[in-house]
Amino acid sequence: MKTTTTARWSAIAVIAPLTAAAFAGTTLWAQVNDPRAITSPVAAQATSDGAVMPAQVDTTGAGDPQNRVNQSAEQIRQRAKAVRAKAREIRREARQIAEASTSTPSSSNGDSGSGSSSSSGWVPQGASNTPAPAPKPAPVVVPAPAPAPPADTTTGAS
Amino acid sequence: MTEQGLSQQEVSSDMTTTFNAMGSTVTVRILDPGDDAQRAIEAVREKFSTIERTCTRFDANSDLMVANARGRRWAQVAPECLDVLRRAHRAHTETGGIFDPRTLESLQTLGYDRSWERIEESTRVWPTPTRRVRMWHPSFDEARSRVRIGSRPVDLGGIGKGFAVTESMKILRGHGRSILVEAGGDLAVQGPGPNSAGWRVHVENPLGGEQPAAVWEITDVAVATSSIYRRQWQIEGRRAHHLIDPRTGMPAESGLASVTVVHPDAPTAEVWTKVGFLTGCADIRSVFDDVKLPAVWITDDGRVGYSKAATPLLTWKVSRVHA
Numbered sequence: 001m002k003t004t005t006t007a008r009w010s011a012i013a014v015i016a017p018l019t020a021a022a023f024a025g026t027t028l029w030a031q032v033n034d035p036r037a038i039t040s041p042v043a044a045q046a047t048s049d050g051a052v053m054p055a056q057v058d059t060t061g062a063g064d065p066q067n068r069v070n071q072s073a074e075q076i077r078q079r080a081k082a083v084r085a086k087a088r089e090i091r092r093e094a095r096q097i098a099e100a101s102t103s104t105p106s107s108s109n110g111d112s113g114s115g116s117s118s119s120s121g122w123v124p125q126g127a128s129n130t131p132a133p134a135p136k137p138a139p140v141v142v143p144a145p146a147p148a149p150p151a152d153t154t155t156g157a158s
Numbered sequence: 159m160t161e162q163g164l165s166q167q168e169v170s171s172d173m174t175t176t177f178n179a180m181g182s183t184v185t186v187r188i189l190d191p192g193d194d195a196q197r198a199i200e201a202v203r204e205k206f207s208t209i210e211r212t213c214t215r216f217d218a219n220s221d222l223m224v225a226n227a228r229g230r231r232w233a234q235v236a237p238e239c240l241d242v243l244r245r246a247h248r249a250h251t252e253t254g255g256i257f258d259p260r261t262l263e264s265l266q267t268l269g270y271d272r273s274w275e276r277i278e279e280s281t282r283v284w285p286t287p288t289r290r291v292r293m294w295h296p297s298f299d300e301a302r303s304r305v306r307i308g309s310r311p312v313d314l315g316g317i318g319k320g321f322a323v324t325e326s327m328k329i330l331r332g333h334g335r336s337i338l339v340e341a342g343g344d345l346a347v348q349g350p351g352p353n354s355a356g357w358r359v360h361v362e363n364p365l366g367g368e369q370p371a372a373v374w375e376i377t378d379v380a381v382a383t384s385s386i387y388r389r390q391w392q393i394e395g396r397r398a399h400h401l402i403d404p405r406t407g408m409p410a411e412s413g414l415a416s417v418t419v420v421h422p423d424a425p426t427a428e429v430w431t432k433v434g435f436l437t438g439c440a441d442i443r444s445v446f447d448d449v450k451l452p453a454v455w456i457t458d459d460g461r462v463g464y465s466k467a468a469t470p471l472l473t474w475k476v477s478r479v480h481a
Contacts (some may be wrong), residue, residue: 148370148474149358152351153185155383155418156343156362 095132172352173334175199179206180214180319182342186326188334189352195333202326202339205238209322212239213314215262226262226311232297232304240303242314242321242425243296249317249429250294256436257429258404259312260294268398268409269391282393288407315400316432319344320382320424327424336377346380346424361454363479364388364415371462372418372454373474380424384431385416401435412438413458420452420471 165176173191177184186202188195212221212235222243225233235243246259269282297306319341326339327346336349338357351357356377360370364387374381386399386409403410417434421427430451437445439457446453446465453465454472460479464472 145369145476146474148360148373150353151360151370151373152353152357153187153338153340153345153347154343154360154362154370155340155345155381156364156385156388156416 092132095135099132099135171335173199177203177206179203180210180322180341182319184341185338186330187338187340188330188336189349190335192333195330198330198333201329205325205329206322206341208236209238209242209318209325212236213242213318215265215313215315222312222314225305225307228307229309229311230306232299232306234302234304237303238321238325240298240300240305242318243305243307243312244298245321245425246312246314246317247294247296247298249426253429253433255293255404256433257316258294259314259316260291260308260310261316261402261404261407262311262313264402264407265313265400268393268400270400282391282398284393284396284398285407316384317425317428320380320426320428323380323424343385344380344382344424344428347377349377351375351377358473361418361456362416364456365460365479365481367480369476369479370474371456371476371479372464372468372472374420374452374471375473376420376471379420379422380427381418381420382424382427382431383416383418384428384435387415401432403436410436412436414439414442415456415458415460417442417455418453419446420468 166173171190173188173195175186184203184206186199188199211217214220215223217223218227221233221235221239225235225239225243246257249257250259264285267283267285291310294308294310294312296308299305323339323341323344323346327337327348330337330339331348334349336347336351336357338347339345343362345359347357347359354375356375359374359376359381361372361374361383362385363369363371364385366387384401386401390397390399392398397409399409401410402408412435414435417431419427419430419434421430430446430449430453434442434446434453434455442453442455443463443465446467450467451465452468452471454468454475455463456479457463460481462475462477462479464475
């Protein structure tokens with residue numbers, strides 16, 4: 001049945017970019033609109049504010065179903081690459097936020113801080129190729145041993 | 159101070175006496191001493207004096223040094239000196255030659271040819287490394303108290319002090335409820351300790367820190383320690399010490415700072431501290447576990463190790479010590 005076949009292909013077309021996103025090491029929520037990304041002819045496109053825009057249709061070579069599939073796979077690969085790059089940027093920014101929050105006293109004046117970075121001390125950073133330093137592990141505190149019982153005598157150098 | 163020059167304290171039922179012998183301070187402590195305890199202590203002092211006089215390498219006229227000089231010829235020696243030489247030979251045989259008293263030439267070359275306090279006055283150079291020689295085969299004539307030492311001279315510093323401690327315990331037995339004899343770190347104890355079932359013996363931290371490395375709680379046994387951190391000196395910018403590796407004739411470099419062994423017999427404990435020290439860090443645990451001896455050792459970098467047999471006798475321990 002034509003409708004069932006179409007529905008099956010549609011389902012696959014939706015699942016495919018989800019799989020690509022998972023393979024890219026990020027979740028779908030982390031995908032942001034990247035002007036460099038090639039739009040998949042069948043995938044839904046998520047924006048940074050969470051709104052889902054309808055898929056744009058690529059009419060190039062639209063007449064051949066196999067060609068359409070090949071183009072979809074290539075576009076998915078390109079999109080996955082862009083998503084991975086964006087994920088790295090987001091992780092870098094998250095580390096900076098974590099470091100700023102541990103070194104800066106938290107604000108207690110009820111300021112929600114919306115639109116302002118002064119209360120947390122975090123300054124947004126542009127994309128950078130320099131990886132942020134790894135956070136130092138907390139020092140391990142080893143308890144001192146109990147003092148030795150008093151000696152009746154000592155054995156030592158001879 | 160007694161008439162014999164012994165420093166003495168008698169507090170209720172605890173008699174403690176100290177005197178100098180064999181380059182160390184000797185301590186004798188008797189709990190609940192009997193009426194003849196004082197006389198027994200004087201006999202102990204005399205025994206130490208006799209053993210030191212006959213077995214020292216710092217006097218060319220001692221029985222030992224005369225026998226060394228006679229080499230393969232018979233030499234008359236005091237019964238105490240003959241006993242120590244026999245014990246040394248037995249230890250040499252039982253340890254397969256690892257314990258070897260034929261280290262005198264190396265010690266003299268290194269400058270340890272006089273008492274420790276005067277070592278800075280000596281001429282000191284590095285000895286030429288030697289290859290392992292054959293086993294030591296002295297001859298003994300018990301009836302005439304004679305010995306033929308052989309071509310290479312021997313030093314009894316590695317066993318003489320323990321022998322003196324053991325002989326002292328024989329003299330003091332029965333003269334008190336509990337007895338301690340300690341001489342420069344080698345000691346023996348008998349009966350319950352003053353504050354607990356056993357005597358609490360601190361294993362000194364060879365790196366100099368105040369806390370001990372371990373605490374034994376023991377009785378009716380002896381304890382000996384070999385350590386290089388107190389008796390070491392510099393020759394041409396390199397560290398030298400008195401624990402000679404008989405396989406090379408050079409000061410042993412085993413990665414160990416000190417080794418302590420517990421054994422019913424003090425000279426045997428002393429022998430096994432030397433064996434442990436020469437064995438080195440990598441194999442010392444397996445050696446002491448194989449022979450089932452309680453032992454504690456500290457490495458040059460402060461790690462503290464124990465044999466399996468040591469665990470029941472240790473009342474306190476740490477895994478690391480610091481300077």
